[in-house]
Amino acid sequence: MIVMHEDVGQLLREHGLQVTAQRSATIRAVSSHPHATADELIDDVRAVIGSISRQAVYDTLSVLVEKNLVRRIQPAGSAARYEDRVGDNHHHLICRGCSKMFDIDCTLGAAPCLVADEDHGFEIDEAEVIFWGRCPSCLKADAAENAAKEAARPGPSGTSRRGR
Amino acid sequence: MIVMHEDVGQLLREHGLQVTAQRSATIRAVSSHPHATADELIDDVRAVIGSISRQAVYDTLSVLVEKNLVRRIQPAGSAARYEDRVGDNHHHLICRGCSKMFDIDCTLGAAPCLVADEDHGFEIDEAEVIFWGRCPSCLKADAAENAAKEAARPGPSGTSRRGR
DNA sequence: ACCAAATATTTGACTCAGTCCAGAGTTCAT
DNA sequence: ATGAACTCTGGACTGAGTCAAATATTTGGT
CATH class of the missing domain: 1.10.10.10 (Winged helix-like DNA-binding domain superfamily/Winged helix DNA-binding domain)
Incomplete structure (x- = not known):
């Protein structure tokens, strides 16, 4: 800080x-x-x-x-x-499960750490980067949930319903 | 397409x-x-x-x-x-003036074209990149507006009002 | 310290994007 | 053709954020 x-x-x-x-x-x-x-x-x-x-x-x-x-x-x-x-050009990492957000320091040097080749004549002032994924605890929760589902329905039925 | x-x-x-x-x-x-x-x-x-x-x-x-x-x-x-x-991992460039959005092809290879060092134990599945700036026509419009302001108020007064 | 002008704050209505629900309508496999 | 499952409609609703007018506070000059 x-x-x-x-x-x-x-x-x-x-x-x-x-x-x-x-x-x-x-x-x-x-x-x-x-x-x-x-x-x-x-x-x-x-x-x-x-x-x-x-x-x-x-x-x-x-x-x-x-x-x-x-x-x-x-x-x-x-x-x-x-x-x-x-002013320190760091990026963010967000969990798709719980929406928690973490800072990630940019490892590629000074801002903007990304350069666009084809800039369409723009005057670019910021490169915003967001990484999306799943945090460790949501990964664990997912695994547990899947295990529970498997247990509840031992034989994989052939129903080709769209999964939601 | x-x-x-x-x-x-x-x-x-x-x-x-x-x-x-x-x-x-x-x-x-x-x-x-x-x-x-x-x-x-x-x-x-x-x-x-x-x-x-x-x-x-x-x-x-x-x-x-x-x-x-x-x-x-x-x-x-x-x-x-x-x-x-x-599936082709391209990014976006958006104008702060008119909000127009353009595609930018990623020049850094395959997705995710960015890698975070410190991943906090996440399973990262996407790196979303948005470049912000001003498009050529908004830049021109800005320049014109500034010129107009200068003309209207020739002497820069010392008022340090907050600009809105 | 006091006043007037400039700037902030409150309040409440409003917009905009998107979601939820329950009933009516379609689609598809048999 | 039929029925079960899936999809569509219409309307009410939510959440995030903005607008505008009236009121209150801060500030700079005296």
């Missing part, structure tokens, strides 16, 4: 933003709960400063993203997540 | 699916409108077969994704998109 200013207000002011309890608490929440969704952050902020509107959190988050103090990740099939590791 | 069976029904049957006009039309729509959203596909299918429920299209799409006949891409900030290029 990047060195956290004890004085979050300082950080806000440096970026031309007014300092409010809501914003400070939101920044701290992002910092202490990496990969949290907006809703989780709202809960966390409420636990700290008592109450805040959903709107204020969304607004703060989008301002922070705009100022590049926070990165927003939006994996398929789940709400957006936020983290405060910015 | 992959060779399209004239007989889409064949393709469906091969994968253990029943053949219906709705499904055939949906497959054709995906094939002829790469990167379309579900809503666009619904419109297209309706134009071809007259009417279909949103549900049927969503259902068909998810079945096709499950059978690996169609790939689903869900970029941040927009609805899911579908394409029929599967």
